[in-house]
Structures are given as structure tokens and as C-alpha cells.
Amino acid sequence: MGGPADTEFSRAYEIRGRDFANAGRASTHIKDLLKGMGVRPEIVRRVAIASYEAEMNVVMYAARGRLTLRMTPAAVAIEVDDEGPGIPDIELAMQEGYSTATHEMREMGFGAGMGLPNIKRNSDEFTISSVVGRGTQLRIGVHVG
């Protein structure tokens, strides 16, 4: 994944915490954009799934966040920075089935501890860092080639 200097196209989306009515709007827009750019369908699907799970995480857990789509010649990148509670134990959060979700989140069809593993599964590059009480940063890249 190239650095910001290689960026051919980028677009940022503001995500509001608890805004379930619009949850997924950014990711479906990204999907439509990539499709329109002629990116291969299987790549589009992987990016869209990773992006959607990341977007849902912001809606469910954070106060707000910014999701950025960045296209480089080699990859499609999604970057998510949120202001939220952060993740105390990232290794634990990466385990399938581990969840701190509430009943309300589960009623949305999410929050079963599948989000982060799903994101990683659909990414060629995946980095996550978090500061408890501040927020979480996620960088994912899907190779285009």
C-alpha cells in the first residue's frame, strides 16, 4: 500500500456514533464508486465488506469517526479513525466470538465478535492501534493487481 503521496483518489466520510439509520451508507457509497471506476468485482466486494464492518464498529462503539477511502496504483485502502472508548486488549478483540456488544447492537445484526476478524480476512494489509479513552485507528489495504 503506497503512502498518501501515491494517492490517486481519496474521499472521506464522517461517521456518527449511534446513527444506525445511516450505518453502512459510506461503505455502500464506496462500493458504488469503486464499481464505477472499473475495479474488479471481487476486489470491490472485499473492500466493501471490510469497510462496512469497520463503519459498523464506529457506529456501535464510538462517538464519531472518519472513514477515508484512498486509491493508490497498487491498492484500495480504507482508513478509519474514531473518537471512542478504544480497545484495551486488541489481541482479545481479534478473536472470533469475543464481543462487548450490547443487546441493541445485536438487534442490528452485528456485535457477535465477528467484525474485526471479518475485516482482517478481507484485507491484504491490516493494522490496528488503539488508545483506551481516546479512540481506535484502523488501516486496511486490498491489493488491486
Next chain:
Amino acid sequence: MAAEAAVQTVDRPQTASDDGLTLSDVRDLLEGEFCWVSDPSLRVKEIGAADLMSDVLALSRPGMLLLTGLNNAQAVRTAAIADLAGIVFVRGKRPSEEVLALAREKGIPVMTTAFTMFQAAGRLYVAMRGG
């Protein structure tokens, strides 16, 4: 008389095991109704049942028809994100006007059936297997 007519419509499509089922076949097998559909003759070769959208995102393949009891916007967005063929809401659940508008916007066919998820899945499984 109505019951008799309903029985006639659940005859197994002759080509089900090879070519999957059309959305119309699914509606008939589930004695359901379309909430919105653009092409009832669209064929599906894979059907899955889940209420957990993360499972759908993890396990589905493009073109899958989703049976679910989750009738909110997330079901439609998941279907759009994962390139699903459509959604069947079980247990007589109906999408709200907002959810239906989103389905139209995203081109996701939606139907509803009074059957439970288990019953609906069972009927479709038998039909897909050609049994």
C-alpha cells in the same frame, strides 16, 4: 379451495437441482409475496439463512439469497455490500417504508413469507436438492 391452489403452486420446478430456483419459484414454495422485485425470473443457486449480518458478510458468496428475520436497513445494506440476489423476510415480517425504499434504491429484491426460518429453509433445501 385456497389451500388446494396453494398446494399446486409448491410443485417442485423440474430443473431446480441444476439451475437453482427463480425468485418466483421461491415465492411460490414459501407461499409468500414480493414486497419489491425487478425481475422475478432471476435465478438463485445458493440460499442461506442468518440473522447475524456479520455471518452473512463472512460466509456468503455473491448471488446468494438470504433468509432472515432481521427486517431493518442493515439487512438490505448487507445484501447490497455482499452482492446478494435478494432477501426473504421470515415469520411474516415486513420491511418498513424506509427499508423498502432502500431496497429499491439498491436494487435488492425483497419478499416476505409467514413460515419460520426453519420451515422456509427446509422447503427451499428440498427444492434445491431436487428432492
